[in-house]
Amino acid sequence: MDDYWKQRIFSKSLGNIFNLRAKHFDKDIEPVLHTLATAYETFLVEHTKSKENCKKSYIFDNQAIFFLDPNLRTFDATYFDEELRQFRYQVTNLKVSDVMLEDGTALDLDTFCNNTGIRIREAKFRCMRDAVLDAYARYRKTDLFDKTVSDVATSLCRVKKGSRHIRKILSPSRLEFVPHNIIKFAETTECVFNNKESPLINGLWGKSFFDNATRTFLFKLHNNTLGLNARISHFVANQSRTCTFCNLTRNPDPDVDETVLHLFFQCRSTEPIVLGLQSWAINNDQQYQTVSRKNYFGIYGTENTSRNVIMQIVAALIKKYIWDCKTRFAIPDLESGKDFIRYEMDRIISQSGKMYKAYFASDLNFIGDF
Ligand SMILES: [Zn+2]
Secondary structure, three states: OHHHHHHHHHHHOOOOOOOOOHHHOOOOOOHHHHHHHHHHHHHHHHHHHOOOHHHHOEOOOOOOOEEEOOOEEEOOHHHHHHHHHHOHHHHHOOEHHHOEOOOOOEOOHHHHHHHHOOOOOHHHHHHHHHHHHHHHHHHOOOOHHHOOOOOHHHHHHOOOOOOHHHHHHHOOOHHHOOOHHHHHHHHHHOOOOOOOHHHHHHOHHHOOOOOHHHHHHHHHHHOOOOOOHHHHOOOOOOOOOEOHHHHHOOOOOOOOEOOHHHHHHHOOOOHHHHHHHHHHHHHOOOOOOOOOHHHHHOOOOOOOHHHHHHHHHHHHHHHHHHHHHHHOOOOOOHHHHHHHHHHHHHHHHHHOHHHHHHHHHOOOOOOOOO
């Protein structure tokens, strides 16, 4: 029973289970196998288009490799007709590398016939070869990162944990997703960040106007590797999980874990400082300003884009200030927080022309007079 479906799959494949097509299965009679084959066929086409896998893709009835006659046609059974009768296995398993060399140049008919054993008319061969070169021109990558090639069997048989490399082929391009570290960071801060916000968060640690210590801190924060007590306690024996500030101030609640959300936002020693510093930066303490967790851990969403940029830097500096307090075992305090931010921001805008302009376009004025 268990082997039956494997036999069905194999018998309907083109002599190679890595070259499966949905139309060979009847949807009503074998719905499960049909669904499997449909999903696989989608994978096959997407695999051809990603990286430079095209170089090693199957040609036979591959939706990604086609010609116009005048409608779009693939190199299917109708196209190969007589060749298929004589050379069924060779034709259905033809690969791009059988008609094109590694460097993208075309093979001639004689070499093709010698290598594959297929006899085919010159015009037919040319049509297929041109379509293959076309497909390669369409899918080839300019980015070095994307220039790797693997055939479909290698991709599927790769001994790698999880299905990420397969999902990568089936899902939209890299830029359209929220990176893994930001998904985790969003979870730990109980926020939601979309694919437009995440590059702004991930871009922060690369800014050269921050000093090295701040950049390292931001990198660890957004990659969820900061040495917080709740994390360290997993690796170090006798390490308390409790918040440093709660310990110092003898918080009557002894079970507060030092997590990102607690230490930087919810701790009774930091919450008034975070809110106070943000109100101060926004309107010089004239009016209390409540700030959302999402603005503080992510980005600001006001209509003034310069203000958003500056406030994201302020929020980063507030977190850095809190972190410095934690490592020095000092309780954060509003006035020294202001001093820290004023000093750092002054240094940043005197170093970066772009930030200088942004600060003045932001209508914020927390640094004071120059
Ligand atoms: Zn605490």
